[in-house]
Each structure stands twice: as structure tokens, then as C-alpha cells.
Amino acid sequence: MAGVELFSHPALHTRYRAGLCSAAALALLLIAVLTYVPPLLVAYRSHGFWLKQSAYREQPTVRFRYELLFVATTGPGPGSFLAWSTFPAFNRLQEDRLRVPLLSTREEDKNQDGKMDQLHFKLELPLQPTEHVVGVQLILIFSYQLYRMSTFVMQSMAFLQFFSPVPGSQLYANGDLKLNQRQLLNHCGLDTRYNVSVVNGTSPFASDYDLKNIIAAYRDRNVTTVFSDSNPIWMTGRGANTPFIVNATIRYPVEVILYQPGFWETIKFAWIQYVSILLIFLWVFGRIKMFVFQNQVFATTPVSPVLPLSPVLSYKQHQP
Amino acid sequence: MLARVVEGGPGTTPGATAELTAGGPRQATHRNEAAAPHRASALRAVRGGAQSPFFPARGLPARGRPPGACGLCRPGAGSSSRLTSSRSVNQVCVEKSLIFRTNIPYHTDTIAVSDGPDLFCVQLDDLKLNYFRQPKRIKESDFLKLLKYSKHSFLAQSQVQPSFSAFYRAGDPILIYFDSLSVLSVLRQPVKMGVSGLCVDGNPAGFLESKSTSCTRIFTNLSGSCVSDPALNAASYYRDFSVLKVPINDTIAESMKVRISPIGPPGAPYMEDNVCNNAVSEVIYEIEFNGTYGIQSVSVQFKVTSISGSSGFSLQQQHFTLRFWTRMLPHTLPRSGNPGYITGAPLLIANDSAVQHMSILQSEGDGSCSQFLRHTVRFGSNTRTGCKLRLTQMEESNCSYIQLKLYKAFQGMNQAEDLAIIGSARSTQEEEWVTILIQNCSVQIKNCSSCCMIPVTLDIQILWTKMGLLSNPQAQIVGVRYFYQCQPLKSLSTGMVPLTTVVTFTDMTEWPEPPRGLPKVHWKLPFDFFFPFKMVLSIERSYRDDLTAYFVVILILSSILCF
Numbered sequence: 001m002a003g004v005e006l007f008s009h010p011a012l013h014t015r016y017r018a019g020l021c022s023a024a025a026l027a028l029l030l031i032a033v034l035t036y037v038p039p040l041l042v043a044y045r046s047h048g049f050w051l052k053q054s055a056y057r058e059q060p061t062v063r064f065r066y067e068l069l070f071v072a073t074t075g076p077g078p079g080s081f082l083a084w085s086t087f088p089a090f091n092r093l094q095e096d097r098l099r100v101p102l103l104s105t106r107e108e109d110k111n112q113d114g115k116m117d118q119l120h121f122k123l124e125l126p127l128q129p130t131e132h133v134v135g136v137q138l139i140l141i142f143s144y145q146l147y148r149m150s151t152f153v154m155q156s157m158a159f160l161q162f163f164s165p166v167p168g169s170q171l172y173a174n175g176d177l178k179l180n181q182r183q184l185l186n187h188c189g190l191d192t193r194y195n196v197s198v199v200n201g202t203s204p205f206a207s208d209y210d211l212k213n214i215i216a217a218y219r220d221r222n223v224t225t226v227f228s229d230s231n232p233i234w235m236t237g238r239g240a241n242t243p244f245i246v247n248a249t250i251r252y253p254v255e256v257i258l259y260q261p262g263f264w265e266t267i268k269f270a271w272i273q274y275v276s277i278l279l280i281f282l283w284v285f286g287r288i289k290m291f292v293f294q295n296q297v298f299a300t301t302p303v304s305p306v307l308p309l310s311p312v313l314s315y316k317q318h319q320p
Numbered sequence: 321m322l323a324r325v326v327e328g329g330p331g332t333t334p335g336a337t338a339e340l341t342a343g344g345p346r347q348a349t350h351r352n353e354a355a356a357p358h359r360a361s362a363l364r365a366v367r368g369g370a371q372s373p374f375f376p377a378r379g380l381p382a383r384g385r386p387p388g389a390c391g392l393c394r395p396g397a398g399s400s401s402r403l404t405s406s407r408s409v410n411q412v413c414v415e416k417s418l419i420f421r422t423n424i425p426y427h428t429d430t431i432a433v434s435d436g437p438d439l440f441c442v443q444l445d446d447l448k449l450n451y452f453r454q455p456k457r458i459k460e461s462d463f464l465k466l467l468k469y470s471k472h473s474f475l476a477q478s479q480v481q482p483s484f485s486a487f488y489r490a491g492d493p494i495l496i497y498f499d500s501l502s503v504l505s506v507l508r509q510p511v512k513m514g515v516s517g518l519c520v521d522g523n524p525a526g527f528l529e530s531k532s533t534s535c536t537r538i539f540t541n542l543s544g545s546c547v548s549d550p551a552l553n554a555a556s557y558y559r560d561f562s563v564l565k566v567p568i569n570d571t572i573a574e575s576m577k578v579r580i581s582p583i584g585p586p587g588a589p590y591m592e593d594n595v596c597n598n599a600v601s602e603v604i605y606e607i608e609f610n611g612t613y614g615i616q617s618v619s620v621q622f623k624v625t626s627i628s629g630s631s632g633f634s635l636q637q638q639h640f641t642l643r644f645w646t647r648m649l650p651h652t653l654p655r656s657g658n659p660g661y662i663t664g665a666p667l668l669i670a671n672d673s674a675v676q677h678m679s680i681l682q683s684e685g686d687g688s689c690s691q692f693l694r695h696t697v698r699f700g701s702n703t704r705t706g707c708k709l710r711l712t713q714m715e716e717s718n719c720s721y722i723q724l725k726l727y728k729a730f731q732g733m734n735q736a737e738d739l740a741i742i743g744s745a746r747s748t749q750e751e752e753w754v755t756i757l758i759q760n761c762s763v764q765i766k767n768c769s770s771c772c773m774i775p776v777t778l779d780i781q782i783l784w785t786k787m788g789l790l791s792n793p794q795a796q797i798v799g800v801r802y803f804y805q806c807q808p809l810k811s812l813s814t815g816m817v818p819l820t821t822v823v824t825f826t827d828m829t830e831w832p833e834p835p836r837g838l839p840k841v842h843w844k845l846p847f848d849f850f851f852p853f854k855m856v857l858s859i860e861r862s863y864r865d866d867l868t869a870y871f872v873v874i875l876i877l878s879s880i881l882c883f
Contacts, residue, residue: 128685
């Protein structure tokens with residue numbers, strides 16, 4: 001018989017030998033296949049074997065870029081609006097509809113963790129007694145950065161729009177600058193895909209300052225921010241010679257960010273699942289194997305354990 | 321076997337369902353329906369009762385039973401009606417042998433029957449039965465005590481009558497007294513409320529609460545309101561009443577009254593050419609106080625305006641200011657913090673004459689620079705203003721004159737020399753002030769000697785830092801610079817010069833090493849690896865469960881590793 005040791009009893013130290021092409025060897029091969037392959041199938045078929053996405057929480061590093069674009073509608077007519085922005089080219093295009101407001105902003109780090117928590121924004125638009133504001137469109141531009149997994153840098157915006165049938169004196173908004181993710185972020189590396197300005201401030205062309213084009217280009221991005229205040233407060237009753245005021249508090253909340261796990265993270269979670277199922281199979285098929293060999297289901301040659309300095313040793317040596 | 325009796329309460333209709341349920345195959349339900357109009361004869365017909373071991377038995381006079389009703393539906397079993405015929409009691413009976421334990425709350429009876437097995441009877445529908453606690457009898461004196469339970473009611477909690485203390489405390493309303501009417505009232509500071517921003521006149525002014533409010537008034541009939549509306553008449557803000565020195569409940573002595581002295585009071589408003597002249601636009605009360613001795617003197621100043629009423633109705637903004645001052649504090653300007661600046665407080669600047677608030681150019685409604693109004697710079701707020709200054713043709717030829725005019729426009733009436741480092745700076749203390757650095761156009765451009773450089777942008781750069789305790793940091797200014805950006809005059813379009821003022825606050829705070837000055841534990845461990853343990857140790861919460869879980873996990877891990 002070909003002297004290949006197929007199995008060794010763990011407790012009795014009996015060794016079972018048989019040929020490589022024997023039924024016992026085939027059975028052993030079958031058992032091995034049944035031990036290692038089904039756990040993989042079980043883990044895979046029960047879903048979630050490969051980690052496709054994962055999430056973490058991080059407060060983004062947001063800073064107001066001191067760039068804004070403001071349009072106030074003053075009446076139903078097509079030309080009745082006042083506008084101003086921090087972009088000189090836009091201001092040049094407005095001609096006599098340009099009205100320079102008073103701006104006052106303050107970013108606040110409430111918990112002093114080095115990251116800004118909110119922006120207090122106030123805009124006072126001086127108005128003549130005959131002018132009335134019935135609508136406001138305001139774009140504020142921020143730089144938005146995430147660091148924990150991949151370094152994600154973008155320029156984003158908060159868009160505030162409100163129209164009212166009643167002429168107003170003040171618009172008050174208070175909301176979060178929420179991250180809107182259409183795509184998973186990377187788990188490492190530097191991501192500057194969207195680190196481009198929301199409004200092309202260097203362009204002299206009017207089309208680059210058209211709100212429709214700005215919004216369309218911005219919404220084309222897979223990762224954006226939105227200002228979420230569904231109910232701004234519109235106050236009426238503006239006195240003569242008082243400015244129209246936009247008062248906004250924009251908070252930078254902690255965000256849950258979805259990302260694509262890296263290779264090792266995926267492997268790690270797959271390994272955890274596979275091994276935990278494999279342990280059960282190992283135990284079960286270990287018992288089966290022991291039963292098969294102990295009871296000589298397939299013909300093998302058992303070899304009793306070697307006792308040192310005993311005649312059994314020589315007997316054993318001649319066994320094959 | 322259990323017997324359970326389910327029944328509607330005593331208030332249910334006579335047709336209430338009575339169910340008796342026993343375990344096992346004997347479980348059966350009887351539905352008893354009303355068969356008689358009177359409660360006393362609330363006899364119920366029994367449907368299908370013959371198969372059941374339960375016998376609804378009505379201890380009723382036989383004549384009360386309608387024909388066809390079945391009081392005893394199984395032959396051979398005893399009937400309680402026979403035994404309790406003299407009383408009107410509702411009972412349901414079952415053979416005694418079927419019941420060996422009962423947990424029903426009803427009154428039960430065992431009735432011996434001579435010619436059959438004993439009956440176990442449950443008495444239903446007893447209105448006198450009460451399984452709640454017996455309520456107390458409420459006497460009139462108890463009522464007040466028990467009212468504390470009535471918290472949930474539309475009746476509001478009893479309003480506490482305002483009691484006057486011996487002196488005013490901060491925030492207390494200031495009492496006034498109308499001599500002619502002998503009426504006690506409070507001094508009011510109109511304020512805007514709601515979305516309309518219209519004046520709410522009932523808002524009381526608070527003692528020691530120096531503040532300014534503004535609100536809007538609407539006049540639909542200006543010619544009538546101009547002379548009749550007291551809000552537009554200066555006299556109504558000081559005449560006919562006096563302020564009480566200290567709050568007093570009962571008799572008001574003459575010495576307790578403080579007359580309000582108007583400073584240069586305007587005349588009554590009058591209409592002229594559809595314009596209301598002498599209408600009050602701003603009221604400023606200056607109240608001198610002296611600790612618990614209360615109010616010493618009150619003066620009032622007015623600003624008046626003219627309201628044009630050409631359109632149907634007109635809106636008029638009014639401002640109301642209350643300022644409290646005392647002889648103890650010599651400087652008139654209120655502090656902007658103590659000691660560090662408070663965010664949002666005005667910055668204090670000083671020149672050789674006086675201390676005042678830092679202000680920047682402000683724009684009028686048409687975009688031109690305002691001659692009188694200037695915007696006050698608030699600590700911490702990055703600000704930007706812009707306006708246009710008109711230059712006449714004659715002025716444009718004189719370069720140095722234009723430069724001087726523009727610098728004056730940027731800086732206001734009085735040129736600032738020093739800026740207060742802290743909000744409570746006193747003009748006498750040299751070390752509490754920092755000199756304002758000024759960078760003019762002449763410093764910047766040297767290669768163009770012929771062109772006229774005029775300042776178009778003033779950038780006020782303020783550096784500040786946090787000082788003092790970590791728990792209560794104080795903001796103080798470390799440096800300030802007026803930086804003028806200039807352009808040659810000829811590059812500008814003639815007539816109007818656009819002027820911009822930008823205020824930038826830069827936080828220079830250098831924080832101590834995290835965790836902010838406390839001794840730091842040196843973890844020579846992979847970052848975040850021991851996060852659960854650190855989190856448990858750092859956060860105060862019910863960590864006992866977590867610790868147990870970790871202990872178990874560690875045990876399992878070690879056992880796996882050992883084998």
C-alpha cells in the first residue's frame with residue numbers, strides 16, 4: 001500500500017494510512033471540499049459578503065468664502081430688481097440696477113474644536129422710499145472640506161430664495177448647510193473634483209452669472225450642499241428710509257458621509273464572515289472525519305501510537 | 321379549571337354580554353340579550369345554553385320571566401332561582417364539581433341542591449361592588465387642598481399679583497404716575513413685534529436695560545393722525561406724568577416723583593402742504609440712577625421729521641432709546657464688555673477729545689454716501705459697505721482737496737487715533753489703548769508722481785485674540801490698521817467715486833495643546849484602536865454593561881487564542 005498518512009486521531013494519536021487513489025483519500029478530499037467551500041457559499045449567498053459601502057460621521061470644515069450674489073426683486077416688471085455681488089464683472093453688468101448693500105458676517109466656533117459651527121449673515125439693502133422688495137435670491141459660497149477618510153475639498157453654495165406677494169422689510173432664515181451626496185466618496189486620497197468655483201467670477205459674460213446656469217451647473221455635481229430652511233420668515237412693514245434686511249444663520253452640522261470601503265476593509269469584513277461560518281463546518285466535518293476513520297468506513301491501515309523504547313516501534317516500522 | 325367572568329360595567333345596557341369561560345372543551349359562551357325593559361327584570365334569554373354546563377339563573381319572581389325564556393337550561397342541574405327567589409340577584413351557576421379554584425372578583429356562592437350536584441354560583445351585576453379604593457368624602461376645607469391635582473385645565477394658574485419691592489432691580493418695570501388721573505402705570509418702550517414690524521406700545525421698559533428699539537407706524541389718514549396721534553407728538557412722551565423714584569405701592573408723596581425734563585422740546589406736529597412736520601422720529605430717555613435710591617433724574621430728547629402723506633398711507637419708522645447712567649461711572653459711553661469685548665458690541669475708539677464708537681460709511685437709499693448716518697462696527701462681525709460719493713467738476717481739478725475729502729469721508733467727523741484693547745477701557749489708562757496704524761495712498765505708490773491717487777477702499781484690519789481663563793476667555797484686540805487702497809483719479813468715471821469699507825476681524829488665538837491645557841495622556845498605541853475603552857472612560861454614562869461586554873469579549877478572545 002502507498003504509505004500516505006491520511007488522518008491522525010487527535011486524542012488517540014492513531015494514524016490512518018492509505019493509498020493516494022484509495023476511497024479513503026477521495027473521501028478525505030470530498031470532506032475537505034465540503035468543509036471549506038460551503039461556508040463561502042453560505043456567507044456569500046446570505047448577502048453582504050463584500051462590503052459595498054460604509055458610513056462615518058464627520059463635521060466638515062466649512063468656511064464662508066466671502067463671495068455672494070444677491071438679487072432682490074422689487075416689483076412685477078421685468079426690469080424691477082436690484083442686484084449686487086462680490087464679482088466685479090457681475091456688478092458692471094448691472095449698471096443702474098446695482099445697489100451696494102451693507103454686509104455683516106461672523107463665523108462662530110461654538111464648541112471651540114477648531115471647526116466653525118455656524119455663520120451669522122446679515123445683509124442690509126438700502127432702498128429708496130418708493131422701492132419695495134417682494135423677492136430675494138441669494139447665493140453664498142463656501143469652501144467645504146472633509147478629512148477623515150479621503151481628503152475631499154469642494155466649493156459649495158447655499159441658495160436662499162423667497163418670494164412674497166407682500167413687500168417685505170426683512171427675511172429671516174435659520175437652517176443647516178446639508179451635504180447632498182449622489183455618489184460614494186473614496187476611502188483615501190485627495191478628491192478635488194468639485195474644487196471649482198460655483199460662480200465663475202472672472203468671466204465677463206452675462207451668461208455665467210445667470211442664476212439658471214449657475215444652479216444647473218451646480219446640480220450637475222454628484223456632491224453638493226444645500227441650505228435647508230424650508231420656512232424662512234418674511235417680515236413686512238418696512239418704514240420709510242429703512243433698508244431691507246436679510247438675516248440668516250447657516251449652521252454646519254455633523255454629516256453622515258457614505259464612502260466606498262478600501263480593499264483591506266472589504267477583505268477584512270469578508271474574512272470575518274467566512275471564518276465565523278467556517279469554524280462550525282470545521283468542527284462538524286472534523287467529527288465526521290473522525291467517525292469515518294475510526295470506524296473504518298473506508299479501508300485504511302491504522303497505526304497505533306508509538307511508545308518510545310518499546311517493541312511496538314520496530315513493528316510499526318515494518319508495517320507498510 | 322378556571323372560571324372567568326367578563327362583563328360590561330354596571331353602567332352598560334341591560335343587554336350587556338355575560339361570558340363565562342372555562343378551560344378545555346367545555347368552553348362556551350352565552351350571549352344574553354335584553355328581554356325586558358326594566359333593569360329589575362333584566363332577564364336574558366339564553367341561546368344554546370343547553371349544551372353548556374353554565375346556567376345563567378335569574379333570581380326573579382316567576383311572573384317577571386317572559387314566555388320562552390329559559391332560566392334553567394339543563395335538566396337535572398340545580399337552579400339558583402329556586403333558592404334565591406325572594407331576592408333579585410343575577411347569578412350564573414355551574415356544577416360545583418367543575419370548579420376547584422376561582423380567581424374571579426365577583427361574589428360567589430355554593431348552593432346545595434338536594435336532588436343533584438352542588439352548584440357554584442357567581443353573582444353578576446351588583447352595582448354596589450367596588451374594586452377601586454373607596455374615595456374620600458370631600459369637605460369644603462379639603463377642596464382647596466385637592467385642587468393641586470387639577471393641573472390639566474384651561475384655567476390658568478393663579479396669576480401672582482406684582483408686588484413692589486423697596487427699590488428697582490434690573491429688569492423691573494419703571495413706574496410712572498399720572499397726576500391728573502391719579503393712575504399708576506409703567507414707562508413703555510415701543511418695540512416691533514410679529515411679521516409686520518408695527519409698534520407695540522405696551523412693551524414695558526426695564527430698569528437698567530439700556531437699549532434702542534425701532535418700529536414702524538402706519539398712518540392711513542395722515543392729516544388726522546398728524547395732530548391727534550400722541551405717538552407723533554413730543555409732549556406725550558414727558559408731559560402730564562412723572563417717574564417714580566422707587567416703586568411704591570400705596571400713597572405717592574411728592575418727593576417720590578421725578579419730573580421728566582425735555583431738552584429742547586419740539587412743538588406740536590402740524591400739517592402743511594400735505595406734509596406732517598414736527599413728527600417725532602426718535603425719543604431718547606436718559607435716566608440717572610443711584611443704586612437702591614432709585615431714579616434721580618430723567619431727561620428726554622427728540623428728533624423730529626416730516627412725513628409726506630401723498631400716497632394713501634405712509635409708514636414711519638420710530639426709534640426709542642433708553643439710557644441709564646450714574647454719577648459713579650464718569651464716562652458716558654457704555655462699556656463694550658468687561659474686561660474683554662463682547663461679540664456684537666461696538667468698538668471703542670478715542671482721539672484726543674473723546675471716546676466714541678468706531679463707525680464706517682453707510683449708503684443712502686439711492687446708493688450715495690450718507691452725510692450723517694454711519695454704520696457702527698460690531699466686534700467680531702466682518703463687514704462690508706459701499707456707497708458713492710459725488711465730486712463736483714471744480715473739486716476734481718484739485719487733487720489734494722479730493723484726497724482730504726475722501727479721507728474725511730472714510731473716517732467720519734473725528735479722526736480716530738486709538739482703539740480700545742478691551743471693552744472696559746478707560747480713556748485715562750494708556751495701556752488699555754492701541755494706536756491705529758494708518759497706511760495712506762502716499763505710502764503705496766511712488767512711481768507715478770503726476771497722477772492723482774485717491775483712496776477708494778478702506779480695509780480696517782483688526783487682529784484679536786482670546787486671553788485669560790479657558791473656561792471664560794476674554795477677547796482683546798492686539799492690533800489694528802487702516803489700509804487704504806488707492807486708484808488714480810482718471811481711471812474712475814467722473815462724478816461719482818465708489819467707496820468701499822471692509823472690516824476684517826482676524827482671530828489670532830493660539831490655543832494650548834489639546835485637550836486644551838490639561839495634562840495629556842500619551843497613548844503609544846495605534847490611533848483610535850482603543851476607542852471603545854477610551855470612550856467609556858471619558859463619557860459619563862452607564863458603562864457597566866459595556867464593561868461587562870468587553871470583559872466577555874476579552875475572555876472569549878483569550879480562550880480562542882489559548883486553545
